[in-house]
Amino acid sequence: MKGWKIFGLALVIYGVSVFGGFIQDDTRVIESDPEMGSVGALGATLARPYYYMDEGNAGAYRPVTSFSFYLNALVTGKGAWGFHLINNLLYAGVGWLVFEVLRKIVTKKEAFWGAMVFTVLPIHTEAVNNIVGRAEILSLGLFLLAVLFQFKKKWELSALMLLLALLSKEVAIVGLPILIYLLVFGKEKKDIKIGVVSFYVLVTVSYLILRMIVLGDGGMGNNATMVENPLKFVSTGQRIINAIALVPLGIGKVIFPLKLSYDYSFNQLKLISSWFDWRVLGGALMMLLSVGSLFTKLRGNKVWILGQALFWGPVAITGNFLFPVGTIFGERLWFWSSLGVVMMLMNFKVWSKWWNKWILVVLMVLFAGRTVVRNFDWLSQERLFIHDAVYAKDSVMAQSNAAAMYLIKKDFVRGKELLEKAETIYPDYPELMNNWGMYYWWSGDTGKAREEFEACLKEKPGYYLCESNLKLIE
Template identity: 30%
Template sequence: FFAAPYHQRSPHSGLFRPLPVVSYALEYRMLGSKPWHFHVVNILLHSFNAVLAYLLLFKLSKNEKLASLAALLFLFHPIHTEAVTSIVGRAELLAFFWAVLAAIVSLRGFGLLEAGAFFLALLSKESALAVLPILIFIKRWRLNLPWSAVWRKSVYLAPALAVYFLLRYLALGEYMFKSGVVNFIENPLKFLPLAERLGTAFKVLSLYVLKLLWPVHLSADYSYSSFGFVNMTSVSALLGLAILAVSVAVLWKKRRGWLAVGIAFFFFPYLLISNLALTTGTVMAERLMYLPSLGFLAVLSYAALGLAGRRKTLLWAAAGVMLVWYGYLVFDRNKDWFSDEKIFTAAERLHPDSMIPRVALAAIDMQNEKWAEAKHELDRAVSIYSGYSPLQNLLGVWAGHSGDQKAAEGYFIKSAELNPKSINPRVNLANLYIKQKQYQKALEHLVVLVELNPARDFAVKYGYLLIAVGKSNEAISVANKYLSTNDAEYFSILGTAYFNNKDYIRALEYLLKAKQYGKSDPAIDEMINMAGNKIP
C-alpha cells in the first residue's frame, strides 16, 4: 500500500494516496464490497471534519458563535456533495481531517503530533502539501514566534516530508513530480497560451467563489468545453484576480489576527489547484473546494456576524433558513449520484457542450444495447472535439458493432496514438486481431498491455497467444512473471507450453495441477492422456 501508486500499476497517473486505499481495504476486509458502508464512513468523516472545523475556529477566534456558524455552513454546504457522496472523495475527507488536526495541535505546540498529522494528511492526498505554509504561518504570526523559533519548532515536519517523498518516489518513480495522463479535455489550461491560461484560471476562481456563495447548478464535470476560455481582459478573469489580490492583502495586513489563518486555509490550498503556476490533472472540480471552503466559510461567517451587529436573533434565523435550503440542495443533488447514467445526464444537461459526459453516456448506451442513442452522443462529441482518446475508442466499438472492422481498427489505432498509455483501445485491437487470426499483430498490443497493466486476464491471454505462435518458452516466462502460483491458468499455460516443447513429464505435472485447481477443459484432458502415453 505504501509503495504503490493510487491507480494500480499506473505510476504515470502521478498520484500517491495510500491512506484512502488502506481505508478501503480495511472496510472491504471487515464489511465486504457493498457500497453502503463506504458511503457511511464518508458521511461520518465529513461529520468529524465539521467538529474539527469548529474546534479550530473556536481556538483561533475565541468566538463560539462564529465557530458554530462556520462549522454548520461547512457541514451542510452543497458544494461538498461530490467529495462526500462519491466514494473516491475519501481522499479529500482524510486530507482535511489530518490537515485541520495538524493545525489544531500546532496551536498547542505539540510538535510530534503536528508532524504525525501532517504526514497522514500527505498520505491522504497530494494537495495536503498546502498545509505546510499554513503551519508555518500559524507559528510565525498567530503564535507570534520569531523566525528562529519557527524553524526550530518546524524541524519535526522535515522527517515527515522526507519519508513522504521517499515513499512517493518508490511508488511513482519518474512520475514523482509529474503526471503522464493530463489531456486537453480534462485540463485544457495546460495547452493554452499564457494569456488565456491565466485568464481562464482566474475565471475558474470566480466560478468557485460564486458556487460557494450560491451553490446551485452544481456539476460533477467541468471538462472541455463546459465553459469558454478568456484572457485577462475578461470581467470574470479580473474578478478572480481581484479576489486573489484581496486575499493576499488581507492575509498580510491582518497576519497577526485569527482571520488571517482562515484566509490562509483558503489561499494556500487554492494555489495548489489553481493552475496558475503549475497545471494539475483537472481544470475545475467541486471536490477540490473541500479544504479551501473552510477558510472561505470562516471569512463569510465573520462578515455575517459583523453585519448583523446586535441583531443576532435575525442572523440565526437567516442562518437556519439557509441551512434548510442547503439541506434541500444536498438531498436533491444526491439524486444525481444514484448511478453513472444519472450523474452524467445531469452534467450533460447543465453543460451540453462538455465532452466527458457525452462520451460516458455513449458508453453506457452501448452497454445497454442502445446503439442509436450511442451514435447520437458520439456524433455530438465529434462535433465538439474529435481528438479525445476515449471517444475514438468508442467510435471503434460502434464501427465494430456495425460490421465495419476496417474502420474499427482505424479508430482503435487512433485512440492508442492519442493516449499511448490507454488500456481499452489496445484490448480492443488485440481482440480484433485475434478474431482475424492476425496473432502477431495481437501480440504487439498484448505486450504493451501487460507492461502498462499486468492484470491477470491480459497475462493469461498473452501467454496462450505466445503458445499459439510457437513461442512456448516466452509463454512460460510470462506465466512465471505475472501469474500467481495458485492460479489454475498458471498451471494450464505452463503445462500446455511444456507439452508443445515435448517435455511430457513437466507437462503432465502442470496439467494435472491445473485440473486440481479447477481448470476444466477437454483440451487439458486430451493433453494429459497424450502426455501419459508418451512417458515411458
C-alpha cells in the first residue's frame, strides 16, 4: 500500500507535465527523427549511436532509452503528451523502487519517508519534464531492480538489469561497484560471491565492448563547445577545482531548490581559479568528511555507504572530475546523486519524534509545491526560455534562446535587445548567430541574414539549423 502512495504522489505532482511539448533535445532526438514510430527502428537502436542523426556526434550509446522512445511512439503516437505520460509513469515507478530497496536495509517506516522525500525533490523536474531525461530515470530504475533481484538471490535477473541500466545511460557504470559491495558484505557463500561478481563484471565488459563497436573512435569524443562546457577548455587542475566547487551547488539545488534553471552554461557559472575560493573549500570539506566517515562507526552503516556511493559515483562521472563531459552542470545529472543525498540524510532519523515528522511533512509539501510550480515552466520552450532568462541573466545561451522566442512571436524589439545582450557575453555562439540570421531574415535583410548563417557554419561546420536556414533563403 505504501508503494502505491508513493506512485500516486508522483503522478499527482507531475500530472500537468502531460500537457507539455517537446523542449530542447526532445526536438533533436524525438520530434525530428523521421523513423520515430517505425517498427523497423526498434531493432536498429542496438546498432547505432543515440544521436545517430548528428554527423560527427557519436559520443552516446543508449539503445534501451532509444528503444523506449520508438516503442512509445508506436503505442501512443508521436505527440508529446504520450512521451510525457510514460516519463511520469516511469518516474513514479522509480519512487516505488526506492521504497522497495530501502525497506530491505531500514525499517518500512524509514523507507517510506525516504522514498517520499526523494519523489518530491524539485531538482527532478528537468529529468521528468525534459523527455530525453528518461535516460536518467531508466538507468536508475533498472539499477534499483538489479539491487532488488540481488536481494532476492535472482542473480541472472540482477545482472540483466545492470546491463539494461548501462544500455540506458553510461552513468549506470557506478552500479557495478555498488552491487559488488552489497554482495561481498552479504551472507552468501564465497563461491556464490565469486561467481556473481564475475557475472557482473562480464556483463559490464560486454557492454563496453558493444559500445566501442557501435561508436568506434567517437565513443570517447566530446563535441561540447565553450558555451556548453568551458571546463573542456581549461587545464586539468582548474577543471578539478571547478568540479569540486560545483558539489555544494548541486547539494544546494537538492535541498534549497528556490532557483532552478535548465541552463548553467558559459558565464552563468563563473570559472574559479583559486583553491581557496569558499566554494572549493566547501566542496573539499565535504569530500574529506565523506572519506573520514569511513573510519567511524558509519562504515558499518549500509544506508550511509550506499548513499555515499550513489552520491559520489555519479558526481565523479558527470561532474567533470574524471574528464570533461558535455555540460558544466545540469540538474538532470543530479538524479542519481539526489538519492544519495536522501539516503545520507536518513541517518539523522528526522522522523523519530512526532514533531520532527510534522516538520518533514511541511518540508515535503513545500517541495511538492515547488515541483508543481516548476512543472508549469516546462510546459513549453517559450515559457521555459523566457522564464529562465531572468535568472540566467549572464548566460549567452539563456539570453539567445529567450530572444528566439520573442522573434517567433514577432516581437523584434525585445528579441533584438536580448540578442544584443547575448552578443556582449559571447558573440561567437553558433545558436546566437543563427538567431541573428533569423532576425535579419524576418526583418527583410536577406543579405545580413546570409552573412550570419555563413558565419555560424564557419564557427560550427555542418550545424543543421544554420544549414537548413541558409538553404531556405537561397
